[in-house]
Amino acid sequence: MMKREFTITVYTENQIGLLNRIAILFSRRKINIESLNTSPTEVESVHRFTIVINETEEVVSKLCRQIEKQVEVLKAYYNTEEEIVWQELALYKVSTDAIAEKVKVERLLRQFGARAVAIRKDYTVFETTGHREETDKLIKELEPYGLIEFVRSARVAILKGSHDFHERLKEFEQKEPGEDVIENEYLDKKEEVFTL
Amino acid sequence: MELVAEKKARQNSKELITLTGSEAVLRALLAEKVETVFGYPGGAIMPIYDALYDYHDKIKHILVRHEQGAIHAAQGYARASGRTGVVFATSGPGATNLVTGLADAMIDSTPVVCITGQVFAHLLGTDAFQETDVVNITTPITKWNYQVTDATEIPSVLAKAFYIAGSGRPGPVLIDITKNAQIQKFEFAGYEKCQHIRSYRPNPIIRKEYIVQAAQIINEAKKPFVIFGQGVILGKAEKEFKKFIEKTGIPAAWTIMGMGAIPTDHPLAVGMLGMHGNYAPNVLTNECDVLIAVGMRFDDRVTGRLDKYAKQAKVIHLDIDPAEIDKNVKTTVPVWGDCKETLPLLTELVQEKSHPEWLQKFKEYKSQEEKECIHPELNPTEDTLTMGEVVKLINEFTDGNAIIVTDVGQHQMVACRYAKLNHSKSNITSGGLGTMGFALPAAIGAKFGAPQRNVIAVIGDGGFQMNIQELGTIMQSKVDIKILILNNKFLGMVRQWQQLFLDKRYSFVDIESPDFVQVAKAYGIDGAAVTQRKDLKNAVATMLEHKGSYLLEIMVGKENNVFPMVPQGCSVSEIRLK
Numbered sequence: 001m002m003k004r005e006f007t008i009t010v011y012t013e014n015q016i017g018l019l020n021r022i023a024i025l026f027s028r029r030k031i032n033i034e035s036l037n038t039s040p041t042e043v044e045s046v047h048r049f050t051i052v053i054n055e056t057e058e059v060v061s062k063l064c065r066q067i068e069k070q071v072e073v074l075k076a077y078y079n080t081e082e083e084i085v086w087q088e089l090a091l092y093k094v095s096t097d098a099i100a101e102k103v104k105v106e107r108l109l110r111q112f113g114a115r116a117v118a119i120r121k122d123y124t125v126f127e128t129t130g131h132r133e134e135t136d137k138l139i140k141e142l143e144p145y146g147l148i149e150f151v152r153s154a155r156v157a158i159l160k161g162s163h164d165f166h167e168r169l170k171e172f173e174q175k176e177p178g179e180d181v182i183e184n185e186y187l188d189k190k191e192e193v194f195t196l
Numbered sequence: 197m198e199l200v201a202e203k204k205a206r207q208n209s210k211e212l213i214t215l216t217g218s219e220a221v222l223r224a225l226l227a228e229k230v231e232t233v234f235g236y237p238g239g240a241i242m243p244i245y246d247a248l249y250d251y252h253d254k255i256k257h258i259l260v261r262h263e264q265g266a267i268h269a270a271q272g273y274a275r276a277s278g279r280t281g282v283v284f285a286t287s288g289p290g291a292t293n294l295v296t297g298l299a300d301a302m303i304d305s306t307p308v309v310c311i312t313g314q315v316f317a318h319l320l321g322t323d324a325f326q327e328t329d330v331v332n333i334t335t336p337i338t339k340w341n342y343q344v345t346d347a348t349e350i351p352s353v354l355a356k357a358f359y360i361a362g363s364g365r366p367g368p369v370l371i372d373i374t375k376n377a378q379i380q381k382f383e384f385a386g387y388e389k390c391q392h393i394r395s396y397r398p399n400p401i402i403r404k405e406y407i408v409q410a411a412q413i414i415n416e417a418k419k420p421f422v423i424f425g426q427g428v429i430l431g432k433a434e435k436e437f438k439k440f441i442e443k444t445g446i447p448a449a450w451t452i453m454g455m456g457a458i459p460t461d462h463p464l465a466v467g468m469l470g471m472h473g474n475y476a477p478n479v480l481t482n483e484c485d486v487l488i489a490v491g492m493r494f495d496d497r498v499t500g501r502l503d504k505y506a507k508q509a510k511v512i513h514l515d516i517d518p519a520e521i522d523k524n525v526k527t528t529v530p531v532w533g534d535c536k537e538t539l540p541l542l543t544e545l546v547q548e549k550s551h552p553e554w555l556q557k558f559k560e561y562k563s564q565e566e567k568e569c570i571h572p573e574l575n576p577t578e579d580t581l582t583m584g585e586v587v588k589l590i591n592e593f594t595d596g597n598a599i600i601v602t603d604v605g606q607h608q609m610v611a612c613r614y615a616k617l618n619h620s621k622s623n624i625t626s627g628g629l630g631t632m633g634f635a636l637p638a639a640i641g642a643k644f645g646a647p648q649r650n651v652i653a654v655i656g657d658g659g660f661q662m663n664i665q666e667l668g669t670i671m672q673s674k675v676d677i678k679i680l681i682l683n684n685k686f687l688g689m690v691r692q693w694q695q696l697f698l699d700k701r702y703s704f705v706d707i708e709s710p711d712f713v714q715v716a717k718a719y720g721i722d723g724a725a726v727t728q729r730k731d732l733k734n735a736v737a738t739m740l741e742h743k744g745s746y747l748l749e750i751m752v753g754k755e756n757n758v759f760p761m762v763p764q765g766c767s768v769s770e771i772r773l774k
Contacts, residue, residue: 013395017331017341024336065519071340071360071396176394184345186317186376 001056005034006078007086007157008064010049011041011169013072014181022049022073025066031055035088037154043169045178046074052155074169079159086157090135091117092126093149094142099124112138123148215384217347217377218247221311224354225255227387230282232256232273232644234266238286239326241313243378245284258644258673261665263290265637267297268663271306272641275624276599276649278432280307280362281641287314288326291372292333296631298368299337303628304453305430307366309357317345317374330372339367347380355390364398365517366430400518400532407538410512410529411545413486417510419554420446421484423469423477423498426453426627427491427515433536434458434620437490440543445550447558449477451492453627456617460596466558470498471762472609475569475771476561478762481506482769483557488512491535494524495628504767514538568773569759574614580753581729583610583682589736590652590680591616598650599624599642603635603659606688609758611654621646633662639677640669650678650740657683657709667719670745678739679723679747681712684754692757716747723747 012018019038026033035052053060060078067076096119099105108114108126112134118125126142128135135152159165215223221244225233233255237245248257260266263285270281285294291312301308315324331343340360344353353371361369414420428437434457441448441458447466450457458465467474469481478500481487487509492498499505502524510528513521514535521530531538573584587610590598596616602608602625617623624642626634639653660681670677687705694702716723723746726735732750739748762771 017335017343020332021335028336062519062523065523069517069519071393074395172394178394182346182349184317184320186345186374187320188318190318 001058003054003056005052005054005081006057006060007081007084007155008049008051008053008060008067008076008078009157009159010051010067010076011074012047012049013074013178014045014047015072016181016183018070018072019049021070022051022067025063026051026053029059029063031059031063035154037156039156041169042166043173046169046173050155050157075165077159079157083160084157085160086131086155087129088132088135088155089127089129089153090138091149091151092128092138092142092147093123094126095146095148096120096122096124098145108138108141112141114138212383212385214381216243216247217344217350217373217380217382218243220347220350220382220384221354221373221378222247222251222255223384224351224387225282226251227389228280228354228358230255230280232258233282233284234258234260234269234273234641235284236260236263236266236286236290237284238290238313240287240315240375241284241290241311241378243375244311244313244373256644257284258640258669260637261668262663263293264296264633265640265663265666265669267294267301267308267310268631268634268637269641269644269666269669270308270310271297271301271304271634272601272624272638273645274306274308274641275638275645276621276642276651277645278621279645280309280358281645283308283310285310285312286326287312287330288328290326291330292328294370295333295337296629298334298370300626300629300631300634301368302337302339304626305366305426306368307361308368309354309361310368310370312370312372313378314343314372314374316376318376320345320374330370334370337368338370341370341372343372343374344377345374347377347382350377351384351387352390355388356393359390359393360396399516399534402533402538402541404541406529406531407541408545410488410531411542413510413512413529414444414446414488414542415547417486419484420444420486420488420551421477421480421509422446422448422488422490423451423481423492424448424454424457424490425451425492427535428454428457429620431491431516431534431536433491433534433539436536436539436543438462440539440546443543443548444546445548446488447551447555449474451495451498451627452612452623452625454492455612455623456620459618460616467562468612470495471500472613472758472760474562474613475565475760475773476558478760478768478771479561480557482508482767484509486510486512488514489525490514490539491516493520496524499524500762500766500768500770504769565760565773573610578753579729580756581726581732581750582756583607583752584614586680586682586732586736586750586752587611587614587654589733593736593740594650594652598622598652599646601625601635601639601642601651601653603653603655604630604632605656605659606684606692606756606758607654607656607682609689610682613758632659635659636663636679637666637669639679640666640673640675643675643677651676652678652680654680654682656688657681657685658687658707660712661709664715667716667721670721671719675745676743677745678742679716679745680739681747681749682752683709683712683749684752684756685709686754688756689758691755695755695757697763712747712749721745721747723749725749725751727751
């Protein structure tokens with residue numbers, strides 16, 4: 001079997017430590033996570049992880065079962081690119097001078113669907129959203145003009161065929177609302193902690 | 197389903213009492229009917245130990261000599277009793293000393309709840325004295341873990357802990373409780389056992405169509421073969437399993453973890469699978485036409501080379517853990533579910549049959565193994581003692597009614613090959629992790645878990661020294677276990693591999709030991725050592741008749757090997773008799 005890109009979507013409880021519990025399933029097998037995003041869902045208290053890896057389908061399907069086995073995981077899906085709608089966001093910081101002098105900014109903006117999100121005297125920040133190839137292209141374009149900083153977000157993905165699951169999830173939450181996350185209330189409250 | 201709001205209202209109507217977090221921990225243990233806790237106190241768990249002082253007539257606390265001893269004892273307790281073992285340990289080194297036991301319990305699906313103390317919540321992340329990030333350290337080796345920083349969480353978190361540890365495929369759970377939560381006073385509304393967690397499905401839904409398909413394949417089989425693991429024991433499905441094989445007349449072999457689920461001398465029992473298992477079940481795995489795996493996980497020590505494993509057979513896999521299906525061996529029909537429920541459904545649909553010719557094949561291979569391996573091991577003609585003849589004597593004296601706890605190595609393989617067991621929960625060993633040092637503390641725990649039974653710990657000279665400090669626990673708790681050391685003055689299993697595969701380059705396997713009998717004496721434990729055959733029988737009899745714990749050291753042949761053996765990287769049918 002060939003390795004290919006899979007997007008794993010994991011629906012979970014919102015619990016501290018769950019990110020680690022899921023991440024170590026990958027690192028234990030020495031699988032590199034290409035991208036990882038955590039996000040709320042349309043249902044309160046349910047969270048979702050979107051994880052991108054390059055692996056064979058057999059490995060990915062076994063991984064998903066291991067993920068689902070975790071007590072606080074509701075469901076894990078894996079999908080190929082065709083089964084999802086996905087986007088990544090990228091930010092590019094370039095010298096304003098370089099841009100103004102050498103690059104036709106308008107052409108750039110139009111061609112790559114980019115947006116200038118900050119324009120300062122010394123630098124300009126562009127933003128694009130799209131697929132990896134698209135955001136990569138703009139790097140190439142800007143590199144000769146001294147790209148100062150580049151950052152790309154994790155992938156977010158919507159499952160094309162998620163309607164049934166969404167309905168079940170809503171029903172599920174309605175029947176049994178999730179528990180609140182309990183954080184450490186004491187980190188900066190030394191004086192409120194009793195001692196022996 | 198009760199709504200959360202209703203539940204809260206009901207709780208509010210209850211009388212509230214003010215408790216400390218520590219008292220709530222002990223109330224939880226009582227509500228879970230915990231009678232025995234294995235533990236070791238320390239700074240960060242002192243409030244719980246302080247509360248325990250008032251509960252010591254209700255909860256027995258066994259003071260171990262090392263936290264690893266505590267968790268192995270809790271594992272032994274769980275395995276012998278079928279209940280959840282409980283451990284107390286302090287933060288930092290106390291908690292990290294549990295790591296090996298947690299990993300062992302994880303891979304062998306043993307229900308254990310560990311409660312560790314932790315530094316005050318405001319000190320988390322400050323490198324405080326005895327602070328360690330135990331939750332993150334133990335994440336890959338616990339079924340679930342959680343850190344409590346507020347006492348109000350304690351009742352519900354402990355209820356979840358016991359529920360998760362014991363349900364579905366069992367496993368270890370660790371609850372880390374910061375010291376402030378242990379001493380914090382709060383309004384306790386009573387303890388409610390957890391029976392449901394919305395994101396957790398311990399028992400997969402049974403799919404009827406798969407049962408039907410499986411039954412059909414079994415009914416058409418000419419050479420069906422059942423292999424079973426600890427799932428039968430964990431599922432308390434021994435009777436259901438026996439009915440299934442008896443109705444279908446299918447020969448059944450066990451993994452090391454499944455041993456004892458049916459009596460080892462059952463007419464359909466054909467022995468142990470795997471690297472040092474029996475000849476017939478290994479060879480015939482590659483001849484059967486239908487392989488029915490019940491509550492086992494196709495470990496590499498069982499399957500040998502996977503691409504040459506049962507390729508000719510249709511595989512039916514019954515397991516409670518969906519992640520096990522197709523993990524190592526592709527199944528033809530997956531039967532998800534608790535085998536306590538799936539086996540009767542299957543039994544109903546299968547035809548009553550017998551397979552005399554097929555069984556005869558097992559007998560033929562067995563007689564070959566008998567001649568080449570078993571007979572010489574059990575009835576040796578040379579002067580040096582063999583491990584097998586010792587196990588044979590144990591069988592004669594106990595008639596298969598004792599709990600045999602084994603450590604890891606050659607003695608473990610020999611004990612599991614030759615021990616006669618009549619009852620389930622009689623074979624306690626570290627199967628998946630292969631933890632040397634497991635047996636001594638596990639035997640202590642087993643005795644507390646099944647006080648009415650005789651517990652014999654069979655241990656090698658290497659492994660015994662890995663948790664030898666637990667002799668102190670035996671001394672103080674006055675537990676009655678028999679310790680049988682099979683001493684070959686070598687780390688024998690590694691030596692065997694070095695002999696067979698590494699040109700006898702015996703690299704650091706030559707191990708010296710103290711006078712074990714004298715060591716035991718220093719702990720107030722009687723004992724004896726045997727070097728000659730003429731003394732063996734009496735010595736074993738003396739050990740078993742002795743009131744209280746006893747250590748018997750038996751000097752066995754230094755370079756004896758365990759056979760048969762499936763060499764690593766070979767197929768199960770390439771098993772060697774010598």
